[in-house]
Amino acid sequence: MTRTAVLGAGALGLTVAYRLAQRGDQVTVVEREPLPGGLAAGFEIERGMWLDRFYHHLFASDRHAIELITELGLGDDLVWRRPLTVTLRDRKVHQLDSATSLLGFTPLPLTDRLRMGAWLAYLRALGNAERLEGQTAADWIRRRMGSRGYDVLWGPLLTGKFGALADRIALPWFWARVHDRTARLGYLRGGFQRLYDRLAERIVELGGEVRLGTEVSEIRVEPTGGMRVVTADGGFLAVDRVVSTLAIRLTCRLAPELPEDYRSRHDWGSAYGAHCLVLALDRPLTQSYWMNVNDPGYPFMALVEHTNYMDPAEYGGRHLVYLGNYRAMDDPLLRMPTAEVVAQFAPHLARINPAFSTDWVTDAWSFAAPFAQPIVTVDYRDHIPPFETPVRGLWVASMFQVYPHDRGQNYSIELAERLVALLSG
Numbered sequence: 001m002t003r004t005a006v007l008g009a010g011a012l013g014l015t016v017a018y019r020l021a022q023r024g025d026q027v028t029v030v031e032r033e034p035l036p037g038g039l040a041a042g043f044e045i046e047r048g049m050w051l052d053r054f055y056h057h058l059f060a061s062d063r064h065a066i067e068l069i070t071e072l073g074l075g076d077d078l079v080w081r082r083p084l085t086v087t088l089r090d091r092k093v094h095q096l097d098s099a100t101s102l103l104g105f106t107p108l109p110l111t112d113r114l115r116m117g118a119w120l121a122y123l124r125a126l127g128n129a130e131r132l133e134g135q136t137a138a139d140w141i142r143r144r145m146g147s148r149g150y151d152v153l154w155g156p157l158l159t160g161k162f163g164a165l166a167d168r169i170a171l172p173w174f175w176a177r178v179h180d181r182t183a184r185l186g187y188l189r190g191g192f193q194r195l196y197d198r199l200a201e202r203i204v205e206l207g208g209e210v211r212l213g214t215e216v217s218e219i220r221v222e223p224t225g226g227m228r229v230v231t232a233d234g235g236f237l238a239v240d241r242v243v244s245t246l247a248i249r250l251t252c253r254l255a256p257e258l259p260e261d262y263r264s265r266h267d268w269g270s271a272y273g274a275h276c277l278v279l280a281l282d283r284p285l286t287q288s289y290w291m292n293v294n295d296p297g298y299p300f301m302a303l304v305e306h307t308n309y310m311d312p313a314e315y316g317g318r319h320l321v322y323l324g325n326y327r328a329m330d331d332p333l334l335r336m337p338t339a340e341v342v343a344q345f346a347p348h349l350a351r352i353n354p355a356f357s358t359d360w361v362t363d364a365w366s367f368a369a370p371f372a373q374p375i376v377t378v379d380y381r382d383h384i385p386p387f388e389t390p391v392r393g394l395w396v397a398s399m400f401q402v403y404p405h406d407r408g409q410n411y412s413i414e415l416a417e418r419l420v421a422l423l424s425g
């Protein structure tokens with residue numbers, strides 16, 4: 001029986017462990033946080049009432065995630081709706097979630113809207129992004145859709161997600177965003193935490209172990225063969241194989257035996273952290289589910305009113321709003337006390353809904369996570385490692401290998417399925 005340690009209990013690690021346990025491997029998942037789910041984990045608003053720490057939904061194209069949810073018996077709770085998606089521009093809210101709504105997007109002249117619509121249709125029709133390789137999204141959008149189209153619509157979105165590196169993002173990444181997204185969105189009633197709890201339960205039922213609250217501090221090759229996973233609590237695990245699902249840069253830090261030429265190629269690139277302020281309000285703030293904040297001067301890039309998608313009754317009548325950001329991992333926002341974030345963000349909510357007052361806020365939480373958004377620059381693809389590393393017994397499967405698609409639960413699950421097929425082959 002192969003003994004496998006899986007590092008990380010996010011979508012990727014749990015799917016790998018579940019599939020290996022189904023095959024009869026002896027699996028141990030080691031996770032730093034006290035609960036499974038990684039970036040898609042939830043928190044309890046009140047006892048038994050869970051919400052994702054960072055806004056999450058599925059697209060209708062997320063086949064691997066939908067299949068796994070169904071296989072685990074949660075398919076009946078996967079809710080599909082077409083919530084309202086808007087863009088805030090020139091102090092006005094514009095619906096922008098279809099070709100027809102693009103035609104009505106008045107911040108751009110009609111000729112620009114038509115031109116943009118045609119190029120978006122072209123990207124949607126392209127089956128893959130091979131011919132787009134080597135170009136940046138910013139250059140291509142400016143050339144094809146015009147610089148006004150870039151400045152008003154896509155530039156603010158790329159800057160919101162990638163900051164100063166927005167101009168260097170690979171065009172295939174942009175293709176995938178346009179290509180994969182659907183207006184119909186799926187949400188797992190009760191939060192995606194349920195999926196990860198269910199996976200963890202199944203792993204245990206199959207004879208595996210999920211060690212939560214246990215940080216991995218080193219991955220070593222045993223002189224006598226096999227691998228050793230050392231944990232920060234002073235313990236260790238002797239196994240035949242390690243699958244690390246952490247950011248590639250973290251795996252490189254933990255595994256001193258990875259050779260120099262591997263590091264120079266794959267211990268590479270930048271990533272942003274994510275930050276979300278979650279507010280519970282006693283009344284609705286907006287009418288939309290998703291709002292891209294494209295006007296300058298706001299301290300958040302997206303406003304996601306979860307309860308304009310799910311019924312507030314599911315949350316004890318609360319109206320739940322996320323204010324989201326991607327930032328450099330040393331940005332002070334990622335460590336700021338919640339009350340301070342609320343004080344900073346509140347005046348901007350009144351710009352969106354002039355009636356807003358902080359009296360509406362009944363609760364607030366803030367969450368931050370490192371290595372939450374790979375920065376997919378034009379040379380990113382050349383630095384993605386294969387699953388197998390030069391250290392015998394050490395495998396990497398990480399959301400940092402997702403390309404050109406935007407990272408998401410579906411693509412971590414897909415990577416997990418591919419790795420397990422390879423290990424079983």
Ligand SMILES: Cc1cc2nc3c(=O)[nH]c(=O)nc-3n(C[C@H](O)[C@H](O)[C@H](O)COP(=O)(O)OP(=O)(O)OC[C@H]3O[C@@H](n4cnc5c(N)ncnc54)[C@H](O)[C@@H]3O)c2cc1C
Nearest residue numbers: 008010011012032038039054056057216274399408409412
């Ligand atoms: C703001 C935001 C919004 C998002 N929205 C969506 C969405 O709408 N739909 C969607 O599908 N996806 C969305 N995603 C992306 C989705 O959350 C991720 O793609 C997915 O959860 C990644 O899973 P993973 O297992 O690959 O990585 P992770 O979830 O990052 O898992 C890695 C795990 O490794 C653990 N770890 C790290 N270091 C150690 C260590 N030393 N020892 C032990 N454990 C360690 C971490 O705690 C973590 O649990 C969003 C992400 C963010 C940040």
